[in-house]
Amino acid sequence: NAGVTQTPKFQVLKTGQSMTLQCAQDMNHNSMYWYRQDPGMGLRLIYYSASEGTTDKGEVPNGYNVSRLNKREFSLRLESAAPSQTSVYFCATNSGLPGGNTIYFGEGSWLTVV
Amino acid sequence: AQSVTQLGSHVSVSEGALVLLRCNYSSSVPPYLFWYVQYPNQGLQLLLKYTTGATLVKGINGFEAEFKKSETSFHLTKPSAHMSDAAEYFCAVTPNYGQNFVFGPGTRLSVLP
Numbered sequence: 207n208a209g210v211t212q213t214p215k216f217q218v219l220k221t222g223q224s225m226t227l228q229c230a231q232d233m234n235h236n237s238m239y240w241y242r243q244d245p246g247m248g249l250r251l252i253y254y255s256a257s258e259g260t261t262d263k264g265e266v267p268n269g270y271n272v273s274r275l276n277k278r279e280f281s282l283r284l285e286s287a288a289p290s291q292t293s294v295y296f297c298a299t300n301s302g303l304p305g306g307n308t309i310y311f312g313e314g315s316w317l318t319v320v
Numbered sequence: 321a322q323s324v325t326q327l328g329s330h331v332s333v334s335e336g337a338l339v340l341l342r343c344n345y346s347s348s349v350p351p352y353l354f355w356y357v358q359y360p361n362q363g364l365q366l367l368l369k370y371t372t373g374a375t376l377v378k379g380i381n382g383f384e385a386e387f388k389k390s391e392t393s394f395h396l397t398k399p400s401a402h403m404s405d406a407a408e409y410f411c412a413v414t415p416n417y418g419q420n421f422v423f424g425p426g427t428r429l430s431v432l433p
Contacts, residue, residue, distance in 0.1 A: 246426075
């Protein structure tokens with residue numbers, strides 16, 4: 207049982223390049239999230255998808271786009287990467303059902319923009 | 321709106337000493353509360369959570385936390401620190417309908433020999 211799988215794990219981009227971070231879950235969860243983690247700032251929500259076919263902005267959506275391709279997959283795209291987007295990105299899921307749900311995280315994707 | 325504060329970005333304790341990591345939250349609705357642990361270069365793992373019922377919650381690796389509504393706190397404790405506890409710890413809150421998790425800034429725990 208893989209849980210939440212992110213690819214790639216490491217990536218170096220030049221300023222202005224584009225790339226897509228992929229996330230897939232095998233937990234049959236409704237909700238999926240993309241967070242970024244920066245030193246001293248904890249995790250900040252970029253976008254989330256409460257269910258297949260819906261996406262919503264989080265706290266820091268500028269410079270990103272997302273696609274909820276199907277129930278399993280939720281991708282994050284950087285159209286024109288900037289050094290400020292150097293960060294560790296985490297995909298996460300939860301069931302989306304009412305009541306004390308745990309959020310499960312992928313292993314992270316380390317992105318450096320030079 | 322919800323928010324989470326964690327007092328102390330870095331806490332150091334000696335091996336065998338008490339671990340106390342502080343978390344305070346604000347929430348306009350009854351919250352669910354979580355502690356996650358992150359080891360270097362890894363994702364976050366659930367340590368424990370409070371949903372309903374008993375306010376003292378036990379988690380993995382000997383950690384526990386107590387929900388105190390009057391103090392809007394959910395502090396994490398462990399009676400005796402072990403070297404393997406060195407990690408970053410995040411407190412999180414979500415309203416009881418389960419969306420919009422908000423994380424605190426994290427506390428890095430160092431355990432000294």
